[in-house]
Amino acid sequence: MRRNTNRQRSDYNFLNSMEGKVITVYRGGPESKTGRLADIKSDYIALQVDNKIIYYQWKHVKSVTEDTNNTLSPAEAIECEEADDFHELIRQMISRTVQLNQGGPESKKGRLHEAGDDFLVLETEDDGIVYFNTDHIKSVSAENTEDDEADEPADYEMADDFHGIFKSMTHKWVSINRGGPEAVEGILVDNSEGHYTLVKDKEVLRIHPFHIKSISAGSKGAAKQDEEQNEKESAEEKSEEVSHTSSKRTGTSSRSSRSSRSSRSSRSHQSSKRSKEDSYNYGKVLRTVDYRWKRGRK
Template identity: 75%
Template sequence: MKRNTKRQRSDDNFLHAMEGKVITVYRGGPESKTGRLADIQSDYIALQVDNKIVYYQWKHVKSVTENTSETVSPAEAAECEKADDFQDLISRMTNRTVQLNQGGPESKRGKLHETGDDFLVLETEDDGIVYFNADHVKSISAEQEEDGQEEERPEFEMADDFHGIFKRLIHKWVSINRGGPEAVEGILVDNSDGHYTLVKDKEVLRIYPFHIKSISEGAKGAAKKEENKDEENKGEKESAEEEKPHEESREEQRTSSKKSKRSSRSVRSSKREKEVSYSYATVLRTIDYRWKHGRK
């Protein structure tokens, strides 16, 4: 939705007067940041916070305060992304790790894989693939690009717009929003007039995609639980493999001990046989000697 032309002109004059100066965006809350106003575009502003650029969607900004006592040297200025609008800006960050919103329940960090006309696809650690309604994104910042081996691209749904994503998730268990009182889970069912129904147990909710901030397939936090489960299985497997040589060593020791005992018994048995044989020979000679002695 485009802003009123007169208001836009007023906002532009107001902001351009502070360009390059130190300001505070929002007076409080998780989105509040203080930095240098680095750039002003049609529907977003760029705030340099230390060496990072945070891009705010202007329609969500509730207040901007100029800090007249603070200054930032022009030599410390960081380079900003240039885009036609906020949605175009997001698309330019594709395949990079981004921070979506600076705080709050809808704040997520992850790899940006794709964008549509009014949504973006973010791979997160906790929830896996999450589809965010770009209209509700308050701010975004990108991390420095790192040269490295490309990771395997995960599977996800794609559509022209956010409504299309909902259509592709029909009859699946989904999580609506990341947190707060509006976060719900259930089976998504199609309805008329662009509305959808979410069914969970005996509760039935009617929802409209425009008001939804984010949606993901599966239970919230399922990706993290699955990762922890895989790590546990991997740890048990490694532990078993490490224990195997010890078991084999102990088995060899038991086998060697048994052989040693058998060898010892065999030696003792051999000694007894020699002793018995020697005793028997002595007896025969003794009897024979006495017999001959008797005949004389």
């Protein structure tokens, strides 16, 4: 315990000398960012990159390099979140859209619904509700202040810890980890001898809890597929309605055309009749003969 305290004090003194300066966190990879060291806390640091603050969980940071050339153009300072530790920082971001990790297979963006002691609940576009192990989160950043409260409430599990989340998903098809070689899917059977057991086809997989970074119900990408399917069905229904409306309009137009032709034919017949009558009425009388019948002799 004393060793950890001494290490934290040493790390704080080391970082304190670079506060406000331009540094590069990580020397490469998706988490590598260059910006101004804005704040230093007990187990995380705040890095301002352009107009965004990225909070790195300090135990995952492999290297910090000070930019002595300071060629980065200065940006207006942004106020950081105030929290005693990384867990409290995440709790302050509930109901906001956040970016977990800056890259890699476990990088996800979505709305943060809850934060337990060792896990958090994130609603994503592709996988729906995903439960992340807080210990494996390398960085987090808030995308905006707050989401629209009019959105429908999400349906998710809550438990005392990450193990409780797994217990609530027993005998369900789950996806463990978002990507990479350790990402697996299958039916979660139970927790025996300190390992979680998944069954997929004829395979039986046993996974140590320490290596589980995230878990979600169903197959990966299921939420996105369901949304696309719903949009497709909705588009087909609209297309059928338009086709039906067009068909009704065509029928009405056809009847109107027939009625118009019938009306024109009737008018033509009447016109022809009047024409004949007119030819009779306007005929020229050449001579009138008055016949007188003679009576026979008696």
